[in-house]
Amino acid sequence: MINTQAALNLKIEMLTLATREEIDKWIAKYPADQKQSAVMAALRIVQDQNGGWLNTQLMDAIAAYLEMPPIAVYEVATFYSMYELEPIGRHKISICTNISCMLCGSEEVVAHFEKRLGIKLGETTADGKITLREVECLGACVGAPMMQIGNEYIENLTPETIDQLLAGLE
């Protein structure tokens, strides 16, 4: 005997109205009884709402909103590497180190980033500004070596373009 609906509503309130509206657009793409199909989009939207990462409360809120068991949301969130489950820097820089980028010099790219920022792959700068991530192929081999920052791809990286980029970051 749990306060099912009331408790669920309370959880859902963790999501802003704008977030819920955005998720609704995705829910609308699937049959009415398969709301949970929108879970990946919902996780991404909520991650954006929360400054780039997800906590358990937010995942529970998504579970309540999509009427699915919380553990099923955790399963998805922990499976995909683009969901962050711990606080990260304001800018997430994901550097591809897969074959094409590697052949085109991704090792130097990584080394340059690490030198400039004073952190290793997977770490966040002390001021909480930048997090470095190593990722697998992002499907942009034509512009290798490449990286992703936010929703943007930056290709044909050189130490100069990297310096320019870093200088432009707030």
Added chain:
Amino acid sequence: MSTTTDKVAAEDQIKNDIVSFEIDGQTVTAEKGSMLIRAADAAGIVIPRFCYHKNLTVAANCRMCLVEVEKAPKPLPACATPVAEGMKVFTQSEVAKRAQKGVMEFLLINHPLDCPICDQGGECTLQDLAVGYGGDNSRYQEAKRVVVDKDIGPLIATEMTRCIHCTRCVRFGQEVAGIMEMGATGRGEHTKIGTYIEKSIDSELSGNIIDLCPVGALTSKPFRYSARPWELIKCDSISPHDNVGANITVHTRDNKVMRVIARENNEVNETWISDRDRFSYEANNHGDRLTMPMIKVDNEWQETDWNSALEFTLRGLSKVIEQHGIDNIGALAAPHCATEEFYLLQKLLRALGTGNVDHRTGQLDFSDDELMPDFPGLGQSLQSLEESKSILLIGSNIRKDQPLIGLRLRKAQQNGASLMVINPVNYDFTRQPELQTIGTPQQMLESLAGLVKALADETGKSLPGDAIKLLAKVTPGDTEQAMAKILSKQSPATILLGNYAFSNSHSSQFRALAQLVANFSGAKIGFMAQANSAGAWLAGCVPHRGTNNSATDKTGSTAHDMIKEPLKAYIMLGLEPALDCIDAGRARLAMESAEFITMLTPFKPGAGELALDCASVMLPMATFFETAGTHINCEGKMQTYRSTVTPQGESRPAWKILRVLGNYFELEGFDYNSIDDVRKEMNIVISNNSQSDNVLKQVKMPKKLGGKIFNLYRLAELPIYRTDIIVRRASALQLTHDNPGARARVNSDQAAKLNIKQDDLIRVRMLEGDAQINVEIDESIPDACIWVPAGYNETSALGACGQASVSKL
């Protein structure tokens, strides 16, 4: 077309659905499209497996069941390979063996080799299969994966480093229990099975994942580190805690019950049992077992021998008979007792000259006793419940009251059945009802009356004369009309009357109206009585009928009348009146005013318990683990069980105690040498295991629907782990989420009206007495109601239903 050609066509069809193929040179037949492993199991050919389980979906993720199939380019998993005509399968070939050994090598990479300290050792599938398929040393030199454990509650111990990711536990939660609490988080090598967050597993069926886990990742917390499987003696038994009669295997060592596991019986419990069936054994080893007869002399309890205790009982009862007459003696039995015990209790009382004998401690209204069928039954088989297309629950929390019936109904829902409820509490069902009325018993009755009327309109059948008058002013609402449509259109339909339909003061009206609903809609009606109530009815442990529904010369008082108009002496069989009786307040008052109470009980009453003050003699009685008996379940299935351990101390099986009491009273016919003699004499004949027999013999309408309307109504319920004297002492179960504690629940609107808040200490006052308890805000409780559980000492002064008032302390 002639019928002969039809027949031939049908036979061809069947022939086409059956395929014939070979496994290891042996010709096997199986249904087309069924999985290879099933056919192999049926033919007795062993294929190793971890993730496959016949009652779960196929995951095919452990790969242990790889076999060679002719013309297939690589080994195929037997659990996910459909059989085909002419297929040639090799389970022992070089290819198959090599594949299986390869899988085993990978499984052992991360699995710790710590069998000597693992609780699963000796009954571990991985350990067993490693003997056949594992290497004698490992080629893997690197570090092994380690998983940090989370506490998932008082019943299940975890050691997830040992997990081999078969996902049986995950699938059980998702598919069978209906609450997904376990999951696979992370990916690849970092996949972990668990709850992800620290949280308890709250399913009432959670213990089944202990049986399902093929390794030592999930083990029984209460049993942990207490015995090795090879030291245990395995005895088959029956769980008496509900009206399903789940088949269990009791494991004992040195005459002590060590644990209980599920025993397969597809007709009854498939491969599952509820946590109540599994963990109630802890009570058997409880420190408060009564091991010596005890009598109260000069207000002091003293231990004594059986002779003195029985003589004391004889003297005490004889004195009451002399002074107040035989009709001032009554006997109450707990509903979970064995049929033989019920039989001898009623025989004893009737031989003494009174019919005051009953077991229906959860019932208040007995006005339709004469109309009841031979026993309150399900009216169909448990298996056929799954075929229901519409289900109406009336006053039932089926998931907690009869967890295994809850499973069958869930399956019916999965097959497309509509669930409808008329309940006093908005219970959490794993699949929510399509239609529901939640309200006080009065509102439930009105809804049921509306449903009767809506059904009469829907089906064009005419209401009986007394119903026309009663229902003249009733107008069915939208919900009732929708329910009527579903019940009459979606056949087969099932109606189940649950605990609440019995435990209110107008339960005969519930039964009568429900019977009308069944008559109009063609639904099968089921009376969900407590525990072994069917056995009690058939044994004659009811005041108005003898054994096998024979007529009695003298109708006695019902369970509720016996406490409402207190008697001078009581015999209590396995019963704690103030905890078992739903009308605890009256039971308490009756106990307090009685002159001589004989308790047959396995347990010493704890400090502050009523029996300590009120009883005169306590005779130590064996639990169901320690005695042979018969359980008759709701479908009329008679299942006998044997004792699994000998009774503790001086305690004796209740049938022996009752037999000797008969001898002390010098009554005839109490000379049984064994329980078989008792069984032979009672010779139970089961007639109403069919739909047509399990009905009220006549539908009689009351003059008025329901009764008084109160501004605050007390809802009483025995929570799942407070239902009998044994379960209440099962310590691990008491620590679970399903033990709500003695707290009053109201919804937030009602709380505001009463001016009380969460956790406030309040006094709940009723006519019978009052209780001081804390408040829990619970939106599942309807307006104008306060839900206070029975089965707790703290609430045992309250009446079962009726007006309550609340004051803040």
